[in-house]
Amino acid sequence: MPNVLRLAVGLTKLPYVEEGGRSGLEAALAIATLTQAGYQVKVVQLPQARGLAMLKEGQVDAMITLTPAASDALFYSQPLLYYRNRAIALHNSGIVLTQLSDLSRYSVASFQNARLLFGADFANAVARSPNYSEHADQDTLNRLLLNRRVDVIISDEFIFRANPTQTDLSGQRHAKVSYALLGSSPRHVGFANVYLRQQFDNALLQLKTSGEYERITQQYRQRYQLPN
Numbered sequence: 279m280p281n282v283l284r285l286a287v288g289l290t291k292l293p294y295v296e297e298g299g300r301s302g303l304e305a306a307l308a309i310a311t312l313t314q315a316g317y318q319v320k321v322v323q324l325p326q327a328r329g330l331a332m333l334k335e336g337q338v339d340a341m342i343t344l345t346p347a348a349s350d351a352l353f354y355s356q357p358l359l360y361y362r363n364r365a366i367a368l369h370n371s372g373i374v375l376t377q378l379s380d381l382s383r384y385s386v387a388s389f390q391n392a393r394l395l396f397g398a399d400f401a402n403a404v405a406r407s408p409n410y411s412e413h414a415d416q417d418t419l420n421r422l423l424l425n426r427r428v429d430v431i432i433s434d435e436f437i438f439r440a441n442p443t444q445t446d447l448s449g450q451r452h453a454k455v456s457y458a459l460l461g462s463s464p465r466h467v468g469f470a471n472v473y474l475r476q477q478f479d480n481a482l483l484q485l486k487t488s489g490e491y492e493r494i495t496q497q498y499r500q501r502y503q504l505p506n
Contacts, residue, residue: 283317283474285309286329286341291416293440293502294343299323303436303498307358307485308342308467310494315481333470340478344468353475356482357464359495362435363396364457366423373429375458381430382406387422388432390414396432396460416441423455432460440502 285308287299294304299321309319322329322338330348333341346354365381367373373384378396381403390412393401404410409428413419420441422428431438435457469475485491499506 280316280318282320283312283340284320284322284338285312286333286338287321287323288326288329288343289323291437293436293498293504295323303495304342304359304465306494306498307491308340310490311358311467311478311482311485312340314485314490315477330468333468336470339469339471339474341468342465344466345464346466348468352468352470353472354466354468355475355478356466358467358482360462360464362462363432363460364435364438365430365432365459366435366438367430367456367458368423368426369454369456371429373456375430378403378459381459384429385409385427386430386432387411387413387419387428389416389419392432395463400460436502436504439504 287295287305287308289295290297292302294302296302296305299305300309305321309321312319322332324332326343329338329341330344332338334349334351342358344352344354365375367375367384375381378399379402381400384407386404386407386409388404388410392412393404393410411428413422416433416437419431419433420438423431438455467478469478482491498504
């Protein structure tokens with residue numbers, strides 16, 4: 279019988295993590311990789327901060343959606359996937375963003391702790407923004423933009439597109455938007471044990487070589503109508 283591996287997964291965040299934590303693009307890729315490595319995966323879905331604490335305490339064996347900045351005490355896999363960070367504005371707003379300093383001219387809303395993640399130029403720009411705010415809920419960000427309460431939001435493109443409440447006051451869905459400025463950033467699986475990390479990396483390479491990685495990716499892109 280395969281060894282059981284306890285995998286910490288964050289709260290629901292479409293399309294990366296669906297309700298229950300066993301599906302969603304990022305969760306499915308991690309589970310498939312660990313299964314390839316010979317483990318039976320037990321998913322523990324809980325807030326990100328609690329999951330990180332449990333990983334450090336040995337209460338879970340691995341955790342998704344981490345970057346090496348999370349803790350020096352952990353071992354990080356090769357990138358499982360890349361988040362597509364974007365500055366998003368309504369297409370008909372006339373807003374053109376060519377450099378980070380342009381954000382200082384507009385009201386901006388972002389996900390929590392964004393000002394700590396994108397470097398000094400971003401932090402300086404939003405500090406000068408006439409109205410900068412951070413929010414835990416993607417639904418809030420979408421509504422602020424689509425109802426014209428802010429000029430720009432900072433979000434992962436896939437999360438923005440997959441959010442089911444992407445609706446403005448007139449009921450229009452999927453308003454045409456423009457994307458700019460921010461690049462992609464890798465997300466890793468973190469382990470407290472270097473041997474588990476090595477097994478994961480080997481299995482991830484096998485998953486990609488077999489075509490299963492791409493099959494899972496396309497499955498979720500089609501489900502949420504996401505671009506390649």
